[in-house]
Amino acid sequence: MSHTFSLSRVARLVGVPRSTLQRMVKEGRLTAQNGEVEMEELLRVFPDVKWEDDGEYARVEEIKKKAFAKRIFERALPDKEVLADRLFDLTHEYATAKGLLAHYEQLFEWVMHKLDDVAEAGGAPAAQAVADCKLWLRQQLAAAPREAERARGLLAEERAMRIVSVQVKVLPSGHEFFVEGSDTILEAALRAGIPLNYGCSNGNCGECRARLVAGEVKKVHPHDYVLKEADKAQGAFLMCSYTAVSDIVIEAAVAGAQDIPHQVIATRVKAVELLDERLAALHLTTPRSQRLRFLAGQRVRLKADGVEGEYYLASCPCEDRHLELHVRRDNRPFARRVFDGLRKEDPVTVEGPEGSLVINLDSRRPVIFVAWDDGFAPIKSLVQHAMSLELAEHMHLYWVAADLGHYQDNLCRSWADALDNFTYVPLWVDGGAPEVAARILDDHPDLSHTDLYAAGPAQFLQHLRDGAMARGLSPRGWHAEVLA
Ligand code: FES
Structure with missing residues (x-):
């Protein structure tokens, strides 16, 4: 039986983003059945891949690392018991393969003897035919074909990968992610940007x-919550206490905005980064034991020294304990506090999250993101989340500068440079809101299979929505947040 690989695993093996592979499948350039690719197909479509070369995958990982500047990438080995279990599985697989090989060798020798019997019974013409046949068989066995060598390299790389990272498929949503290092299944899902449902995160x-x-x-962490024996017999377990030993399939609930509880978290200032004289990026760190649960595109209330204000999160939910918010220099009390000397380690209370401008996790359609001025904050969070999930076939980012400039222009350009399915267009408000909306929509005559996410002033959004609907955008594809 042929060996198969999931699309997520293929992405890692050949070093291209999963979204690129999905596009190749859609265009008929790569054959996959139920998200699985056969080894022969993989070798056919990627004849030049060197399995030890990380290629574009490494490039994409690098750009993600830069994009998620404060994110800690752990590449530690798994817990030693988990490692022992994975090595045992590998040893078992190796022993099975060795046993099969021995069996085939015996079979081969038996065929050779049988051929000798045929030669003896058939006279001179049969003896010559059998001799030719045996010679051909031995020559074929002696010369390892190039394909076999390539298959061997592919399998070796895949097996080595499985020691340090295993794949999780979530039902019924179909999301896939990898568990690396000593992560629990919950930690790995959150790092991948998949908002699986959870509460305390400690059992x-x-x-x-x-x-x-x-x-x-x-189980890698003890838990106080008691699972019923009947449920355990059905396969129930707690994702915050367990890791995966092998590739697994699980049934788990994915949280929507309505499932995220209201939280109050005491954070500390990690840095106040002046992006220009009118805007600061406020970087906060949550306590070790308490990360903020939120979805990309949501906002929170910040409190410090008796003043407060509401701001959009610009960071990805996949960034562990790091939160980033963009604070415009204005007369709001919290903004004055930030620009008048909020310092590293100062306490800031975060309350929330609120808002429903969140990624549609079920959609695989191309996505258009439109940010107006510092409406870039929620859009940046959404873009990073979409990149982390690798769901969309194509992503277009339009950033309209009105009062503020494109204050993280280099970051957007680096995304476009790194990803072949990402385009970035910075725009200025020259004529007015209707003209900018028209300029964006001119690039997209048919929006019937697209999701559009936008954050900006009401008047601009109204023009954008009307124009997008006229181009076939479905009401379910429109996701917008009106900024004051
Ligand atoms: S999140 Fe509470 S038990 Fe896992």
């Missing part, structure tokens, strides 16, 4: 309960 509430459908998991 007390039971809200991260999932069901194991296939594969093997292992």
Whole structure:
């Protein structure tokens, strides 16, 4: 039986983003059945890949690392018991393959003897035919074909990968992610930007309960929450306490905006970064034991020294304990506090999140992001989340500068340079809101299979929405946040 690889695994093996592979499948350049690619197909479509070369995948990872500047990328080995289990599985697989090989060798020798019997019974013409046949068989066995060598390299790379990272497929949503290092399944999902449902994250509430459908998991943290024996027998486990030993399939709930509880978290200032004289990026760190649950595109209320203000999160939910917010220099009390000397380690209370401008996790359609001035904050969060999920076939980013400039222009350009499915167009308000909306829509005559996310003033959004609907955008594809 042929060996198959999931699209996520292929992306890592050949070093291209998963979204590129999905596009190739759609265009008929790569054949996949139920998201699985056969080894022969992989070798056919990528004849020149060197399996030890990370190629574009490494390039994309690097740009993500830069984009998520404060994110800590852990590449640690798994817990030693998990590592032992994975090595045991590998040893078992190796022993099985060796056993099969021995069996085939015996079979081969048996065929050779049988051929000798045929030669003996058939006289001179049969003896010559059998001799030719045996010679050909031995020559074929002696000369390892190039394909076999390439297949061997591919399998070796894949097996080595499975030691340090295993794949999780989530049902019914179909999301896939990898568990690396010593992460629990919940930690790995959140790093990948997949908002699986959870509560306390330390084994007390039971809200991260999932069901194991296939594969093997292992408890790596104790939990006080008691699972019923009947549920355990059905495969129930807590994602915050377990890691994956092998590739697994689980049933787990993905949280929407309505599932995220209101939280109050005492954070500390990590840095106040002046992006220009009118805008600062406020970087906050949550406590080790308490990360903020939010979805990209949402906003929070910030409080410091008795003043408060509401701001959009510009960071990706996948960035562990790091939060970034863009604060415009104006007369609002919290803005004055930021620009008048908020310092590293100062306490800031974060309350929230609020807002429903969030990614449609079920959509695989091309996406257009439109930001107006510092409406770039929620859009930046959404772009990074979309990049992390690798869902969209293509992403277009339009950033309209009105009062403020394109204050993180280099970052947007680096995304466009790194990803072949990402385009970035910076725009200025020259004529007015209707003209800018028209300029954006001119690039997209048919929006019937597109999602559009926009953050800006009401009048601009109204022009954009009307024009987009006239080009076939469905009401379900329109996601917008009106900025004051
Ligand atoms: S999140 Fe509470 S038990 Fe896992």
